[in-house]
Amino acid sequence: MxxxxxxxxxxxxxxxxxxxxxxxxxxxxxxxxxxxxxxxxxxxxxxxxxxxxxxxxxxxxxxxxxxxxxxxxxxxxxxxxxxxxxxxxxxxxxxxxxxxxxxxxxxxxxxxxxxxxxxxxxxxxxxxxxxxxxxxxxxxxxxxxxxxxxxxxxxxxxxxxxxxxxxxxxxxxxxxxxxxxxxxxxxxxxxxxxxxxxxxxxxxxxxxxxxxxxxxxxxxxxxxxxxxxxxxxxxxxxxxxxxxxxPVEPDSLKSDISSWLDKQPTDSVIYVSFGSGGVLSAEQTNELAFGLELSQQRFIWVVRPPLDGGLTNSDDNLLDYLPEGFLNRTRELGLVVPNWAQQVEILGHPSVRGFLSHCGWNSTLETIRASVPMIAWPLYSEQRQNAAMLTEDICVAVNPQVLPTKKVVGREEIEKMVRKIMQGKEGQEMRNKMKELKFSxxxxxxxxxxxxxxxxxxxxxxxxxxxxxxxx
The missing domain is CATH 3.40.50.2000 (Glycogen Phosphorylase B;)
Structure with a gap:
């Protein structure tokens, strides 16, 4: 030394x-x-x-x-x-x-x-x-x-x-x-x-x-x-x-994720993940699945077994806690990834336009540096405070009308939020703001x-x- x-x-x-x-x-x-x-x-x-x-x-x-x-x-x-x-x-x-x-x-x-x-x-x-x-x-x-x-x-x-x-x-x-x-x-x-x-x-x-x-x-x-x-x-x-x-590590994406992203149009995919410790209820997992399907937007969803599902972290259980037929119906629309994915690399891919996130600060900073607008879905710790900053102060995120920890967010509201950041004028304004923050x-x-x-x-x-x- x-x-x-x-x-x-x-x-x-x-x-x-x-x-x-x-x-x-x-x-x-x-x-x-x-x-x-x-x-x-x-x-x-x-x-x-x-x-x-x-x-x-x-x-x-x-x-x-x-x-x-x-x-x-x-x-x-x-x-x-x-x-x-x-x-x-x-x-x-x-x-x-x-x-x-x-x-x-x-x-x-x-x-x-x-x-x-x-x-x-x-x-x-x-x-x-x-x-x-x-x-x-x-x-x-x-x-x-x-x-x-x-x-x-x-x-x-x-x-x-x-x-x-x-x-x-x-x-x-x-x-x-x-x-x-x-x-x-x-x-x-x-x-x-x-x-x-x-x-x-x-x-x-x-x-x-x-x-x-x-x-x-x-x-x-x-x-x-x-x-x-x-x-x-x-x-x-x-x-x-x-x-x-x-930092983004070259070639660190799993081949199926990277190849799938490479086939998608620019700015067309919403990434959905709740961090290393974020888990939803079975009912909320069900509503989120239907909301993504209703939005008809391309998605990558990192799925974990629900909090009250009584299941293990086995990839084989995906069919057990997602709506019947969901994977078949969304086969051409989205990609479901069990448990964990290379987040920094996904957010930085040109096809990714939005992020439905638990608002952990690590994820928030990674999102800013990728210039991607957010749907704020706080679950625990200081994430609610982070969500308040993102939605009220710097205006780069939308959020459900009621905190997800207080009430199940319905599929129609999820569909509306996804479409807002993926297609709407408000989503483009957030993206422009994110680009300014990245530069800063x-x-x-x-x-x-x-x-x-x-x-x-x-x-x-x-x-x-x-x-x-x-x-x-």
Whole structure:
């Protein structure tokens, strides 16, 4: 390892949705800024998908991945233990392994970056006299809510979703109660308190890195920099360093998907996927199938067994949970893919014009960089807040009249939304807006752009602390 280069360790919590953003960050630091990166991944006894991904991902020669020994919390949880609680427990349980792994490195890291569920590791960085930063792989608005919710906890009585007025964060867009993230839905659940503590711990770092860029969230950034009330809560600097997304890997599409897309006209296909963890009910799966069929638009649909279907993730079960005759009737119209597909490559294909998405932030950024308008279909976590931004602020998505988590979206409404973004004037306006955002994103990451400069500033701070030379 080159002792003249900055060495940064990045800690990831378990789960594909957390591992991928950390690897993207590590690769970016290595390929664009020449940083030596060691990625520490907390693994569990169910981390098979992440481990396969880690083996297959293309990495810079400057990036090294260490899968930490498996963490077992099975004796401390019940089937009702919420996901945020579990992630925080995994992070705390892994602390001895994190400490011993760093201590055993031939060359200690010059700095530590932890993902949003791992700020419990901040004291370890202090032990090794390393600056430590939190990486929030979401937008600035959601991150600000994260850091401010312990204040709302004291200001608001009762459940947030029952409030008649929006939740107000100084200087930021108010958040409608129905859009609050899952951890804030039940103030009696342990994950609510874990969420509050995470937000407090964020501000005990040396800075917060956020996967967004200035032009997209100028108002929120101004509040974080200028609003006196907010600055008294979030005292550490916030750096917007995105949008960091997975690159397109040549020839990575399965042959049947790529060959099918190649045969479709330009701008004619809607891509439908709900991310690595998104699952619909059997009734909603049925309505979505009929809605796609009624729209008569070409589609690629990544289908998972329904939440209440009692089925396994076997490809052989497709016929069991899709409407009778659906695959035959839509054989010339669409392609149904079981469980998973190469999303970045699909979105970037010239035949794809729209995306029906769960609005996870990774998917949102990938969609912006592909200039594809969206149907916002949030399911969990901060996805409802992301959907609000997409539909109300930057106006690149349409959404159902009622949140899909509250009511089954009917086939006629699905048909109407699909036709709107695929054929209508409104869909073309959204596409034009997406192209502007893509251009803005590329400028932010280019040399001298806002995100490039923001990352460079953080790296200079790390080098100063480590007493490494800073290029003039």
């Amino acid at each position: 080159d002792s003249s280069k900055l060495h940064v360790a990045i800690l990831s919590s378990p789960g594909m949705g957390h591992v991928i953003p950390v690897i993207v960050l590590g690769n970016h630091l290595a390929t664009i800024h020449g940083v030596q990166v060691t990625i520490l991944v907390i693994t569990t006894n169910t981390s098979h998908e992440e481990c396969q991904f880690l083996k297959s991902v293309t990495l810079s020669s400057l990036v090294h991945i260490i899968a930490l020994p498996q963490v077992d919390i099975s004796s401390k949880i019940t089937p009702k233990t919420a996901i945020v609680t579990q992630l925080c427990m995994f992070a705390r349980e892994a602390l001895p392994e994190i400490r011993s792994t760093i201590a055993s490195m031939n060359r200690k890291p010059d700095a530590l970056i932890v993902d949003l569920f791992c700020p419990s590791s901040i004291p370890i960085a202090r032990e090794f006299d390393m600056p430590v930063y939190v990486y929030s792989p979401t937008n600035a608005w959601a991150t600000t809510l994260f850091t401010y919710c312990h204040v709302l906890d004291k200001e608001i009585d009762g459940e947030y979703v029952d409030q008649e007025e929006p939740l107000r964060i100084p200087g930021c867009k108010p958040l409608r109660p129905e859009y609050v993230p899952d951890p804030l839905l039940d103030r009696n659940d342990q994950q609510y308190h874990e969420y509050l503590n995470l937000g407090i711990e964020f501000t005990q770092s040396d800075g917060i890195l956020v996967n967004t860029w200035e032009d997209l969230e100028a108002n929120t950034l101004e509040a974080l920099r200028e609003n006196e009330i907010l600055r008294s809560i979030v005292k550490v600097p916030v750096y917007l360093i995105g949008p960091l997304t997975r 994103a590329e400028n932010a990451l280019s040399h001298g752009g806002s995100s490039f400069n923001s990352i460079s500033k953080v790296l200079e701070e790390m080098k100063l602390k480590a007493q490494l030379p800073i290029p003039q």
